[in-house]
Amino acid sequence: MTGITLHGAPVPGGETILTDAALAFIAHLHRMFDPTRQSLLRARDDRKRWWQAGNSLDFAPETSSVRDGHWQISGTPADLLDRRVEITGPCDRKMVINALNSGAKCFMACMEDATSPTWHNIIDGQINLRDAVHRTINLEDKGKSYKLNDIIATLIFRPRGWHLPETHIRVDGEEVSGAIVDFALYFFHNARRLVENGSGPYFYLPKMEHYLEARLWNNIFVTAQSILGLPLGTIKSTVLIETLPGAFMADEILYELRDHIVALNCGRWDYIFSYIKCLGHDANSVLPDRSAVTMASPFMAHYAAHVVRTCHRRNAHAMGGMSAFIPVKDDEAKNSAAFAAVKADKEREATLGHDGTWVAHPGLVGVAMEVFDRLMPGASQREKIPAGTVSAAELLAAPEGPKTRAGLAMNINVAIGYIAAWLRGQGAVPLHNMMEDAATAEISRTQLWQWRTQGVTLDSGETVTAALINAEIQAQLAVWKDAVGDNFFATGRYAEAATILSDLVLAKTLPDFLTTPCYRQFMAA
Incomplete structure (x- = not known):
C-alpha cells in the first residue's frame, strides 16, 4: 500500500x-x-x-467565558448512565x-x-x-x-x-x-x-x-x-x-x-x-x-x-x-x-x-x-x-509529610521492579501487595529526581545525592536478585531496568516519561 x-x-x-x-x-x-x-x-x-x-x-484568562458560561455536554448513552x-x-x-x-x-x-x-x-x-x-x-x-x-x-x-x-x-x-x-x-x-x-x-x-x-x-x-x-x-x-x-x-x-x-x-x-x-x-x-x-x-x-x-x-x-x-x-x-x-x-x-x-x-x-x-x-x-x-x-500547595530513607528505598525497588516487568512485556504488575502501572512507577522515579535536584534531607539526616541513589540502586538490585533467583540473570531484565532508572533519575533535566526510553529499548533489543 x-x-x-x-x-x-x-x-x-x-x-x-x-x-x-x-x-x-x-x-x-x-x-x-x-x-x-x-x-x-x-x-x-x-x-x-x-x-x-x-x-x-493558573487558570487561562482567554477561556474565562467557557468556565463562566452556562452550557452542558450533549448527552450520555443509556449504558453509560x-x-x-x-x-x-x-x-x-x-x-x-x-x-x-x-x-x-x-x-x-x-x-x-x-x-x-x-x-x-x-x-x-x-x-x-x-x-x-x-x-x-x-x-x-x-x-x-x-x-x-x-x-x-x-x-x-x-x-x-x-x-x-x-x-x-x-x-x-x-x-x-x-x-x-x-x-x-x-x-x-x-x-x-x-x-x-x-x-x-x-x-x-x-x-x-x-x-x-x-x-x-x-x-x-x-x-x-x-x-x-x-x-x-x-x-x-x-x-x-x-x-x-x-x-x-x-x-x-x-x-x-x-x-x-x-x-x-x-x-x-x-x-x-x-x-x-x-x-x-x-x-x-x-x-x-x-x-x-x-x-x-x-x-x-x-x-x-x-x-x-x-x-x-x-x-x-x-x-x-x-x-x-x-x-x-x-x-x-x-x-x-x-x-x-x-x-x-x-x-x-x-x-x-x-x-x-x-x-x-x-x-x-x-x-x-x-x-x-x-x-x-x-x-x-x-x-x-x-x-x-x-x-x-x-491546587498547587504541596502537603507536609515525611521524607524517609525507607521511602527512597521503596521508590527504587518499585521502579526497578516495574521497569523490568515492562521490558518483559508486562504493563500492570503486583508489587508489595499493590497494583503498579506506569503511573505509579512514574511517581517513584520523578520523586527520586526531585529529591536529588532539591538536595532533600531525609529523616535519617542523609542528603539525597547521586551517590546515595546509586548506592541504593545496587542495594535494591541485590534485593531483587534474592527474590527472583535465576530469573534475575535469565529473563528478568533487572540490570537493564536499574540502568534506565539511574539514567532517568540522574538526568540534568527531568525526562517527561519513563516509557519513552523503555520503548526505545524494545527497538534496540
Missing part, C-alpha cells in the same frame, strides 16, 4: 486486524492530524520552560474475559499505563477486543475454559497518550502516533458492531494537558465518524484529568469535546506524577514520601472536589480513581487491611459526589459496589455539586 510500511513481526491473527482498509484509515488520520499533534507536543515543552522560568500555573464500579486492566485475553464478567458496570481496557506496548501486545490486544465485541472470545488455559457471560460490563477502550509512538507502522517514512494506531484499529473494526449491540465506541483519553489537545481528539472523532458513515456524537469519551495543567483546563476540555464526552475521571496516580513533573524545579513544591500523599492531602482533596464540581455543573459524570490495593493471598490480616483501605477510599469518593470508581482486581468489585449501592442509590449523583470554588494556590 502506497506510503505505508509495517516493521513488526507477524502476530497470529494479526492479518485480520492489519487489513489494507484499516491501514489506509490509519494513514489518513496520520497525514491529516499528526502535524497538529507534533505542534501540541512542542507546546508542552514551551509551557514547561515557562514554568521553570518562575511563572506559575450507571458507572458506579469500573474495572481496569490490560487487553490480554484472560483479563478481557474476566473483567467483562466481573460484575463491574464498565471495563476500561487499557493499552496505555497498564500495557507494555510490544508489537505483540498491541495487535493481540486488538484481536481480543474485537472478539469480545463480536462475542466470539473464549480461552482454554490450564484445563479451565473462559467465555463471556450473558450480561457483561460496558467496554471502554483507552488508547495510548499523544506522546507515545508506534514505530512498527510508518506512513511516508514517519512513525505513527500510538494513540492514532490504537484508536483507529479499535474504531475501524468495532464501531458499527458496538452500535448494533446497543452500545457504542467509547474511549478513555489519557494525559491531556491543554484544551487544544482535546480539540485534536474531537476533530479526529468527527473525521472518523464521517469516514465510517456514523452520526456525529456516536463516539463518547471520558477524559482522565491526570495532569496538573489538565486540572486547570477541566471546563475547557469538556467544552471542546461536548458532543463526544460524558465524563471526567480523577486519575490520581498520574496526577501526582504530573505535579512533580511540572513543579520539580520548585523547592517549595517538594512532595513527601509517596505513601504519605493520599487523597486526604489538601491539594488532592481540592483537585477531586474541583473535578466533581466541574463535571456536575455540565451534567457530566465525575469518575473516581483507583486505590492501588489488591487482595493478598495467604495473609488474612493484610488482606483485611487491603479491603478496609479500598472501602474507605470508595466511601470518600461516593460521599464527595463521584458517580463511580475504579478497581484493579475482580475481587474488589464487590467492595466498591457495596459502597456505591449504599451511598449512591440512584444511577449517578450529578445533581450533587460540591460547594465553593478552587483556587490555583489550593
Whole structure:
C-alpha cells in the first residue's frame, strides 16, 4: 500500500486486524492530524520552560467565558448512565474475559499505563477486543475454559497518550502516533458492531494537558465518524484529568469535546506524577514520601472536589480513581487491611459526589459496589455539586509529610521492579501487595529526581545525592536478585531496568516519561 510500511513481526491473527482498509484509515488520520499533534507536543515543552522560568500555573484568562458560561455536554448513552464500579486492566485475553464478567458496570481496557506496548501486545490486544465485541472470545488455559457471560460490563477502550509512538507502522517514512494506531484499529473494526449491540465506541483519553489537545481528539472523532458513515456524537469519551495543567483546563476540555464526552475521571496516580513533573524545579513544591500523599492531602482533596464540581455543573459524570490495593493471598490480616483501605477510599469518593470508581482486581468489585449501592442509590449523583470554588494556590500547595530513607528505598525497588516487568512485556504488575502501572512507577522515579535536584534531607539526616541513589540502586538490585533467583540473570531484565532508572533519575533535566526510553529499548533489543 502506497506510503505505508509495517516493521513488526507477524502476530497470529494479526492479518485480520492489519487489513489494507484499516491501514489506509490509519494513514489518513496520520497525514491529516499528526502535524497538529507534533505542534501540541512542542507546546508542552514551551509551557514547561515557562514554568521553570518562575511563572506559575493558573487558570487561562482567554477561556474565562467557557468556565463562566452556562452550557452542558450533549448527552450520555443509556449504558453509560450507571458507572458506579469500573474495572481496569490490560487487553490480554484472560483479563478481557474476566473483567467483562466481573460484575463491574464498565471495563476500561487499557493499552496505555497498564500495557507494555510490544508489537505483540498491541495487535493481540486488538484481536481480543474485537472478539469480545463480536462475542466470539473464549480461552482454554490450564484445563479451565473462559467465555463471556450473558450480561457483561460496558467496554471502554483507552488508547495510548499523544506522546507515545508506534514505530512498527510508518506512513511516508514517519512513525505513527500510538494513540492514532490504537484508536483507529479499535474504531475501524468495532464501531458499527458496538452500535448494533446497543452500545457504542467509547474511549478513555489519557494525559491531556491543554484544551487544544482535546480539540485534536474531537476533530479526529468527527473525521472518523464521517469516514465510517456514523452520526456525529456516536463516539463518547471520558477524559482522565491526570495532569496538573489538565486540572486547570477541566471546563475547557469538556467544552471542546461536548458532543463526544460524558465524563471526567480523577486519575490520581498520574496526577501526582504530573505535579512533580511540572513543579520539580520548585523547592517549595517538594512532595513527601509517596505513601504519605493520599487523597486526604489538601491539594488532592481540592483537585477531586474541583473535578466533581466541574463535571456536575455540565451534567457530566465525575469518575473516581483507583486505590492501588489488591487482595493478598495467604495473609488474612493484610488482606483485611487491603479491603478496609479500598472501602474507605470508595466511601470518600461516593460521599464527595463521584458517580463511580475504579478497581484493579475482580475481587474488589464487590467492595466498591457495596459502597456505591449504599451511598449512591440512584444511577449517578450529578445533581450533587460540591460547594465553593478552587483556587490555583489550593491546587498547587504541596502537603507536609515525611521524607524517609525507607521511602527512597521503596521508590527504587518499585521502579526497578516495574521497569523490568515492562521490558518483559508486562504493563500492570503486583508489587508489595499493590497494583503498579506506569503511573505509579512514574511517581517513584520523578520523586527520586526531585529529591536529588532539591538536595532533600531525609529523616535519617542523609542528603539525597547521586551517590546515595546509586548506592541504593545496587542495594535494591541485590534485593531483587534474592527474590527472583535465576530469573534475575535469565529473563528478568533487572540490570537493564536499574540502568534506565539511574539514567532517568540522574538526568540534568527531568525526562517527561519513563516509557519513552523503555520503548526505545524494545527497538534496540
